[in-house]
Amino acid sequence: MPCSAGQPVTFENTIGLYTPAQGLATRAAVLFVSPWGLEELCVHKAWRELADRLASVGVASLRYDHPGTGDALDISVPAGLEPFAATALAAARRLRDLTGCDRLVVVTQGFGALPILALLQAQDSSFQPEGVAFLAPVTHGRRYLRELSLWSKVVDEGLGLPPGSSGPNTSIAGLVMEDSVAAAVRSADLRAFEPPASIRFFIAERPQSDMDAGFSRQLQNAGADVTRVDFEGYSDLVSNPITAEAPIAVLKALTTWILGFDLSNANGGPGPGMPSSGVLDGSDFIECPMRFGAGDRLFGVLCTPANAIPAGTALLLGTGYDRQSGWARSTVETARFLAASGIASFRFDAAGVADSPPVPNGEAQVLYSPGQIADVRAALDRIEAIGLPDPVFVGRCSGAYLAFNAALADPRCRGVIAVNILTFAWDPRDDVDQMVRYNPRSLEDYKRRAFRMETAYRLISGKIDMPRAAGNILKIVARRVSKAVAPVMGSLSVDAKLRTGVHRAFRQLRERHVPVSLVYSEGDIGLARLGQHFGRDGQLLARYPNVSRFLLADADHNVTPPAARSALRHHIRDTILAFTSSTRKVG
Known part of the structure; x- marks a missing residue:
């Protein structure tokens, strides 16, 4: 255990x-x-x-x-x-x-x-x-x-x-x-x-x-x-x-x-044992921190509306090794904003991330691992035990990948909001450690940066890792070449197999009537990956009426600027309310 x-x-x-x-x-x-x-x-x-x-x-x-x-x-x-x-x-x-x-x-x-x-x-x-x-x-x-x-x-x-x-x-x-x-x-x-x-x-x-x-x-x-x-x-x-x-x-x-401190003579005996967690009472929300999963192995926070029965639920999945409060505290902001709009949420650290200990003898690299789906299921069990409606899965980057694949694995998903998802199916040519440490940019982003004066200064001063940047650019070009020759290779090419698997996954969600919102910052590298599977302009997404796209202006991959975070929060709220309404009608 x-x-x-x-x-x-x-x-x-x-x-x-x-x-x-x-x-x-x-x-x-x-x-x-x-x-x-x-x-x-x-x-x-x-x-x-x-x-x-x-x-x-x-x-x-x-x-x-x-x-x-x-x-x-x-x-x-x-x-x-x-x-x-x-x-x-x-x-x-x-x-x-x-x-x-x-x-x-x-x-x-x-x-x-x-x-x-x-x-x-x-x-x-x-x-x-x-x-x-x-x-x-x-x-x-x-x-x-x-x-x-x-x-x-x-x-x-x-x-x-x-x-x-x-x-x-x-x-x-x-x-x-x-x-x-x-x-x-x-x-x-x-x-x-x-x-x-x-x-x-x-x-x-x-x-x-x-x-x-x-x-x-x-x-x-x-x-x-x-x-x-x-x-x-x-x-x-x-x-x-x-x-x-x-x-x-x-x-x-x-x-x-x-x-080295001698505290053997410290006054007092054993404490009162394990304490009750208590709650935080905000003006529009109530938050309850809790442990869950087998052996209380995971840590999470339930956020509910203070004065209303929840109209829906969001399962907020973490990104990378950021703690569950999120990059720029964005997950906390989103949870409390949703509660003010009548939507409950649950955010948590997956095993091996922040405040949740790792699984014994598990993989050292937990990101993009199938093992994280077990953590999602444990969170769903807790949400179900509390009596909340089945949730919409929300995640960014690796959290978006987990949201998409967990939706395929568990029927309790009411919808998916995937923000700046890098890939839908892991490419065996990619090394997870290298990808998370040196997240590559899109070729268009490299082009924009090449003409900035500060980029020239950093290049001259040696502050840019040219070998790594060149390697990333070569990988992007190689993928484009691979895509171009894929028709010649037919179903034997890696790209063709990935594309077939991705479309199979999208068909499964379509047949289950699971709505999906794909959110991208303008110019994000995830858009290039989307184009590999669905055409340069994403035209093949028309096959999937349950899927929609939304672009965030003036935002980086992490959605750091305050205005972009606000726009994303509003989109998440409106989308969850729409998903909840539409799936209720389908049901």
Whole structure:
């Protein structure tokens, strides 16, 4: 059996995941305090793995979402960093209640250092950790925001978006920092911080970071007990959620440091056992985090209308290795928007993604794997047990592929909304690892980029991986040549076999009266793949009256810009209502 997902708990308008210690005794309790933005997306899976590892050696833990991030409710009243500190304090109290331990160890990364340092500076008697770990901490706010701005431009360029497309003011990858929070961060300068004598510190210092090393020396000069390690693998961890690699050496050193605390005399006995999850109550929605599947192996969030019986249901499938809240928090936005329109939804992490542990002895690469259909079926079983109507499957990219193929495998699908689907049937000539790490663009996109001045600058400066770009272009050309000679090869060609299989799948959905909406960003590479099966202009889709197409303007493959995300949300809502109505008539 796979190990269980963390037990969800709710407090202070956020969702946390509690991982109890294995065995009878809890040796320690660790509170994880996350970074912000794209960095949080990248570290999410690594922290779940660390929590599971700590549990195996008798250490319980709790990790949670900051206000206005992930699955937490939005910040209702702008108040700088105060809501973040208040939530951290509430999380510490909840962890003490859950474990029966009155002394804690806190682990932070990046932005997460700021609310913890604020609590330490306030000398709150209810917040007295035994130790604090700072992984690549933010100690100088103004400098952090400058780095964040530069990082945001790199991300926009990588997505093929004009600078600033991710959102207004302080933002990255579609995630926007509220103005009062950014102002508080900008004024943060911890060079005057005086560490309490009773607290031990662990600092993972980024390579060539004078700020990290300077903070370590500052604490040491003040007489603090400081363990310093090099943050090996930092860039591999925080560059991209889909390729993020856990920094094994750092996490091993951190685990050793945590186990070095003598908490045998900590007051209190065992906690109250496994807690009830609770709910988040929004103005238009109610969200209930839950575990499901065999052995509670999967984590998901049910979102229902607050004041109405659901008119329909959406099963929101994740993309790549992004957590179920979605890229740019888009899945959370969609779920709550749908609830305000009377539509329930269920979003979840598939096995091996974010907060759902992997299947034992399963494939390391779970994307585009038939094994994920079992996770969809487990979600459908939970939706059915709750008594909600059969759902419309909604997904983007790999999630769209899963939505399409799960619809073929399970008759409980009421419709499919596939956003920027790369392929309907996996091409054996493609390597999944290479595709997800180096997502190729369409030939038209490469042509557009070739005439941009910034592309010329990046080429001259060596910032473009020419061998990989050339390889991607050659693959596109080779596919077009293969398509051209397919009539000569007949049914023996790989392209012909793929095309036959795809049309067979479309016929099956047509015969079952399953409506399908294909949504594409303008110029997305998925359109080229669509043309391989249905003609350059998609004219062969006319054979399938259950299928429609919708184009998103000014959007990248991830649908990052706020306006594009809004347009997509409205399309998903209108399509689900239309699908629900049409399938009810057919039934």
